[in-house]
Amino acid sequence: MADRKKCVIVGGGAAGIMCAARLIARGVKPVIVEASARVGKKILVSGNGRCNLSNANVSAEKYNAPKFVAPVLERYPFKELIEWWKRLGLITRTDGEGRVYPHSNYAGSVLNILLAAVREAEMITSCPVKDIKAAGGGFEVICQNAIISAENAVLACGSGAGGGRASYNLLSGAGHTVTPLTPAVTYLVTDKFKGLKGVRAKVSAVLDTQFGTWSDRGEILFKEDGVSGILAFWLSSFLARNRCSGTLSIDFAPDMTEEELKREYGDRRELLCGLLHKALADKLLREGGLELVKNYRVKVTPAKTDSQVMCGGAAVEEWGEDMQSKLHKGLYCIGEMADIDGECGGYNLHWAWVSALAAADSIADRL
Ligand SMILES: Cc1cc2nc3c(=O)[nH]c(=O)nc-3n(C[C@H](O)[C@H](O)[C@H](O)COP(=O)(O)OP(=O)(O)OC[C@H]3O[C@@H](n4cnc5c(N)ncnc54)[C@H](O)[C@@H]3O)c2cc1C
Numbered sequence: 001m002a003d004r005k006k007c008v009i010v011g012g013g014a015a016g017i018m019c020a021a022r023l024i025a026r027g028v029k030p031v032i033v034e035a036s037a038r039v040g041k042k043i044l045v046s047g048n049g050r051c052n053l054s055n056a057n058v059s060a061e062k063y064n065a066p067k068f069v070a071p072v073l074e075r076y077p078f079k080e081l082i083e084w085w086k087r088l089g090l091i092t093r094t095d096g097e098g099r100v101y102p103h104s105n106y107a108g109s110v111l112n113i114l115l116a117a118v119r120e121a122e123m124i125t126s127c128p129v130k131d132i133k134a135a136g137g138g139f140e141v142i143c144q145n146a147i148i149s150a151e152n153a154v155l156a157c158g159s160g161a162g163g164g165r166a167s168y169n170l171l172s173g174a175g176h177t178v179t180p181l182t183p184a185v186t187y188l189v190t191d192k193f194k195g196l197k198g199v200r201a202k203v204s205a206v207l208d209t210q211f212g213t214w215s216d217r218g219e220i221l222f223k224e225d226g227v228s229g230i231l232a233f234w235l236s237s238f239l240a241r242n243r244c245s246g247t248l249s250i251d252f253a254p255d256m257t258e259e260e261l262k263r264e265y266g267d268r269r270e271l272l273c274g275l276l277h278k279a280l281a282d283k284l285l286r287e288g289g290l291e292l293v294k295n296y297r298v299k300v301t302p303a304k305t306d307s308q309v310m311c312g313g314a315a316v317e318e319w320g321e322d323m324q325s326k327l328h329k330g331l332y333c334i335g336e337m338a339d340i341d342g343e344c345g346g347y348n349l350h351w352a353w354v355s356a357l358a359a360a361d362s363i364a365d366r367l
Contacts, residue, residue, distance in 0.1 A: 005031050005122075007363055008141050008150040010129045010170065012039030014352035015335025016156035021088065021117035022360035028367060030121050031148060033141065035128035035165050040111040042162060046308075046349060051107035054081060054353070055346035056098035062347045063340055064241050068316040069351070075321075076354040084357070089113045099346050129157075132170050134328050152363045154332040156356070159310035161185075161336070168313070171337070175327055177315035179339045183307030184240035185348070187228035188248065188300035196222035199277045200229070204254035207235045207300075209246035214238050217254055222280075226303060233344040236302040240311045241341070245301040252276055252284070252293045261293060309348050313339040322362035323355050330366075332359040 007023060009016045012034035023030045032039065043051060058078050060066035082092055082100070090113040091103040102109040124143075131142040132153055139153040160166035161183060168178045199222045206215040218231030226232075227248070239246055253261055253275060265272050269290060272281035276293070284292040314333045318326050323338070325331040334355040342348045 003149065004138060005148060005150040006367060007031070007152040007154065008033060008139070008148050009154040009156055010132070010141060011035075011156035011158060011167075011335075011337070012123065012125070013156060013158045013164075013335065014040070014043050014349055015158075015337075015356040016154065017114040017118055018353050018356035019154055019156060019334060019360045020121045021114060022357050023364060024118060024120050026360065026364035028360075028364050030154075031150070032118070032121055032123045033127050033129055033143065033148065034123070034125045035167075037126050039123065039125065040114065042158065042164060043111045043114075043349075044107050045162065046107055047101065047346075049107050050101050050105050051110045052099045052101060052346040052349070053085075053092070053110055054078065054100040054350040056094050056100065057345075058347060058350050062343045062345075063351065064237075064311065064342075065316050065340055068319075069340060071321045072323075072354050072358050076357050081350070081353060081357075085113075088117050097345070128165070129167070129170065131173050132331075134174070134331075138330060139328075151367070152330040152332065154334060154359055154363075155314075155337055156334050157337045159313065159336045161307045161310045168337075171314050171333065174325070174331060176318055176325065176333075179312045179315050180243075181310050181312035182240045182243055183302060183304055183309075184237045184311045184341050185233045185309045185344050186236045186240075186303045186305070186307035187223060187226045188232045188236055188239075189226040189303045190248075190298050190300050191225060192298045193222045193227065193283075194224060196279055196283065197224045198222065199279055201252055201276065201280060202254070203231070204251045205231060205235065206249045207238065207246045208249070209239065209242060209244050211242040211244060212238065220250075227300070230344055233308070236307075237311075237341060237343055239300070239302045240307075245299060248298050248300045250296045250298070252280070252296065258294055261290060265290060308344070309336055309341045311339070311341045313337050315339055321358065323359040324362055330363075332363070334359045
């Protein structure tokens with residue numbers, strides 16, 4: 001067929017554009033079909049506008065399906081990914097906790113570099129793909145007013161998290177299983193902290209569930225209906241993956257022993273505001289006293305809104321290490337559309353990049 005494309009990428013987000021960039025570097029000119037008027041919108045809002053694009057501590061255990069992710073991470077090690085970004089033109093910086101940001105500290109740099117890398121790609125925007133059909137040894141990608149025929153098709157539609165467009169019907173239409181979807185990397189819901197909105201605290205916290213226990217130190221930020229901040233975001237993934245609630249035990253003075261706390265404030269409790277924000281100190285004293293500072297227990301569930309990713313998506317058993325479908329040769333699924341979710345800290349974008357590279361290299365090798 002004369003106008004049959006080598007590869008069509010459905011979704012111009014992080015994974016889709018990176019896939020196109022690699023294909024172009026390998027001499028394949030893809031078509032990107034994007035539902036929105038602009039590509040890469042989520043990249044711009046990621047990391048509070050700074051784009052935490054990877055993490056130096058990346059390992060398979062940072063993801064919900066370590067066995068599936070491991071070979072992809074091995075094939076594209078962290079250092080090589082950073083080198084690849086440099087080759088594209090993006091210089092990065094890594095903070096003390098391994099989080100990688102663009103040197104500019106500006107998410108726009110990541111998108112601009114990707115757009116520069118895909119200048120040669122055919123880009124169709126404002127064009128939501130409705131369906132995808134296997135036809136003549138390739139695929140027909142069906143849009144509102146056009147059908148695009150291609151040898152290979154890459155599904156890179158992301159998820160509904162953060163106001164994204166969910167297009168899992170494209171997977172089920174192609175006969176693939178979609179696992180149940182639950183918002184993750186979000187805040188923890190509880191009504192115990194009403195009135196503390198905007199207050200921050202450096203804490204250590206332990207999350208107990210029937211499926212396991214997770215603990216770490218970090219900053220939390222109270223909301224009217226829950227607890228936010230990186231630590232809460234991180235913990236939310238374990239609740240979301242197991243679709244359960246849990247009990248959070250918060251230590252508001254992780255650098256002090258109980259004895260030290262008693263020695264300092266035992267007979268002058270009114271001065272606890274010298275250790276904690278006054279609103280928080282007053283609340284703890286009102287509800288039970290000094291003991292609550294080291295062990296405040298509260299039931300939490302992951303919020304349904306404000307999530308950064310979705311647990312669930314394309315069932316990984318049906319896809320290979322190169323992100324290719326085991327049902328249809330030449331069909332790929334990358335990024336967050338797959339049932340892969342990473343912890344908070346740059347791991348989700350890291351997955352978007354490496355899964356995109358795996359698919360692009362597989363397509364280029366096969367052509
Ligand atoms: C507020 C926020 C902050 C975040 N911060 C971070 C962070 O700092 N670090 C990190 O690692 N992760 C972060 N994430 C998560 C990260 O942004 C996503 O995991 C990542 O963008 C997934 O990339 P993707 O390409 O798979 O999907 P997306 O980036 O969502 O792209 C999918 C694209 O497909 C398009 N699309 C959908 N359906 C169709 C269709 N039918 N036809 C055509 N196009 C379609 C969409 O419009 C979209 O452009 C954040 C997420 C949010 C919401």
